[in-house]
Structures are given as C-alpha cells and as structure tokens.
Amino acid sequence: MEKLVVLFALYTLVAGQGGKSSPPAYTTALETALRTEIFTGYSHLQRPMKQVQVNIELTLLTVNDLNIKDQSLSVSAQLSMKWQDFRLMWDSSTTLSQDYTNIKFLFSNENYMWRPCIFIENSVQDLSVISNPNTPMRLNQQGFVQWSPAGIYMVNCESDITYYPLDYQTCDLKLTTSSYTTYEIRLQMVKNVVNLDFYTKNGEWELLSATGMQSDDKARGGESFSSLTFRFHLRRRPLFHVLNTMFPVALMALLIPLTFKLHVDSGEKIGYSLTVLLAYAVYLSVISENIPSTSVSVCYMSIYLAAVLGVGTISVLFVIIVINVFHTPVEKPIPKWTRRFISLLMKIFCWKGTSCHLKSNKTETVEKTPVTEFTKTPVMTSIDEVEAEDVEEETEMTWKLVAAVLDYLFFLIFMFVVLLSTVIFVSVIVLKYVTY
Incomplete structure (x- = not known):
C-alpha cells in the first residue's frame, strides 16, 4: 500500500512539471497578438511617466561645410x-494573456509611439521638432525605446576670422526640448564624446x-527646458590657402620695392607702380568677399593687405618725386644740403666711383691748427687733396645722379618694410x- 502511495506522488509530481508549457515560438501571428495587447488603449500623445529621462548620443557622419561668411556649419549626423x-x-x-518572451523586439514609428519633442535651438535652416516617420523605433521587452533619426543639420556658428586663412573655428549644435519642461523631460548625455566611428x-x-556637455536649462516663458x-x-x-592666398599675397608685396629698380628712362615706372597698387586693391576686395562683415574680430590678413596697400600708395608718391627730380633742368643748381645728403648716401651705399669711408672728425681738428705755408706737413697735403677731390665730386653731381641715389634709398626702405610686415604676418x- 505504501508503494502505491509513493508511485502516485511521483506521478503527480511529474505530471505537474510536464504541465508547464514552454513559451510559444515566434510567429507573425504571435507578434500581431502582442501588438494588439500592448497598444490597446495606448496613446502616443501621452508621455510614459511623470519625468522621462532621454539618453542622447550623437554620431557624426561628416562635416559638409563651414561657411565663415554666412557663419553657418552644416553636418550630417545621427541622433x-x-x-x-x-x-x-x-x-x-x-x-x-500569454507568454511573449520569444519576441525580443518590436518595431514601430512615431505615428504610433510617443517620442520626445526635441529641436535644434541654433538651427538656421529648420526650427521644427526633430521628426522622421521613416526611421523605425526599436522596442525591447523592458519597454526601452531606441530611436536614431539621421539628417543634415545646419546651425549657426560664430566665426573667428582673426587668423584667416589658417583659422580654427568652434561651433555648437544645441538641443533642447519643446513644450515639455525640465520636470517632464530630462535630456541626458550618454557620454561626453561624440561618436566618430562612421x-x-x-x-x-x-x-x-x-x-x-550638459547645458544649463533654458528659460522660456517662465518655464525651464532641458538642454x-x-x-x-x-x-x-592649410595647403590650398597657402598656395592660393598667402603665397600670391607675399609675392605681390615684393613687387612694390622693385618699382624703384625700374629706370626712369623706361617710361614705365609710374605705370608699373599703379598696376601693382591696383592688383593689391583687387586682391583685398576678393579676400573681403570671403570673410564675414563683422567688427567683433579683425582678420590679420585684412590688416596685412591694408598695410601693404598703404605702403604701395606711399611708394607711388615717392616714385613721382624721383621722376620730378630726374627731369629737373640741368640749369637749376643743386642745393648745398642736397649735395651733402646725397654725398653721405653715396658713401654709405658704396656708390660706384665713391669711397666707402666716411670723413673722420679728426680732419676738422687738424684744419683748426694754425700753420703756415712753410710748415705744412705731408699729412696736411693729403687732407687738402681729399678736400679737393670732394669738391670735384660735388661739381660732377647732377639731378639724374640724385634721382638714382634716391631710387636706391627708397628701394632699401620699402624692401625692409615689406619684408618685416610679411615676416610678422606669416x-x-x-x-x-x-x-x-
């Protein structure tokens, strides 16, 4: 009798365990039943809870364009x-009503499921809420919804043109909630680094x-919104702008001092200087078209071009002076101060046919020593000969020689100014x- 009781108990236990049916396998009918059950009475206009935490990650696909003139950045990205x-x-x-554990995921779209109302605050193209009915929402068993809409986003970017064309820019893409306040939706960053895998x-x-980064909440209409x-x-x-912007600018700047290497007799001196000046003015206008019209920051390139343009303008004035000196009538005497100044420059420049040594002040001391005709030493005789040579050189000085020396002086001055400004700018x- 006891054996029968034990056997009955074992049978009941085995039968009870066998009565637990395994979850049904996935079928489209099973998924349809699940959708019908969980979406019955569901409204996509109602948020899931009192405060919904939305975790956001940005995947940057490419930078389409950064237009510093329009101050806008266009990127292709996935949120x-x-x-x-x-x-x-x-x-x-x-x-x-039944076990749906063999259904791991469901897919739907924003027409049937609730989604957070988020828009790009600094957009310059579209300020509407981010929406894409063609991008499916992935729903798992625990009710977590994954939604990754992609798009081309154009945002405002305040450009810093100080170091154009070798500039660097910092641009922001700002997300904030629409309609839902901070107490209803809280935006959270998944990680502090943008995904660059693609x-x-x-x-x-x-x-x-x-x-x-997590931004401060935005206040609108007395309410705060997550951001x-x-x-x-x-x-x-750098390569393109070095070859097509900086290199031509530097070369054109070197053309300015070369104006004074062109002989007056060629007849092209003033025409050449005006052509260089015009070329620089045109290039300045081209550069100005590519940078924004703002006074917040000043472009060093514009300062350099304006400075060189000013140097070119001044060089035209000096060219006119040189031409006038060159064509001064021979009958007009050269002033004494001009002779002394040009003689000094000729000695400094080691002008052809001129000694490179400046007259020593000791000569004046010797000249002041009272001597007679009979007590002249060989040293005094040599001094007299040098003075005679100086007088002879002064008598041979012409206006054309004065113009040539001034040409060389202006060439050195303008070459120094152009090289110095170019080196500083670069x-x-x-x-x-x-x-x-």
Missing part, C-alpha cells in the same frame, strides 16, 4: 535617443575634437596654427 515606456513592456514581470573626413576642414550642447573644434587645412598666423 540616437533612448528612453523607457513602461506601458509597452512584455517581459516576465508583466501580466499579459566619420568621413572633410577636404577643407580638419576635425580636432567633438564633445558633448544639451555638442561642440566641434575645426581647423582649416609668423603670427603660422605660430598660432601650429600651437593650437
């Missing part, structure tokens, strides 16, 4: 958003870094570019 909707759970903790390089701009900021640090690639922007 990955994740939040939890408890109304759409079907795991083991839920009380549904990034394609831009030919003009080099991406130095891309980061994300995030993604920041991009960009640097212009050093400033290159040093900043390398050390940034």
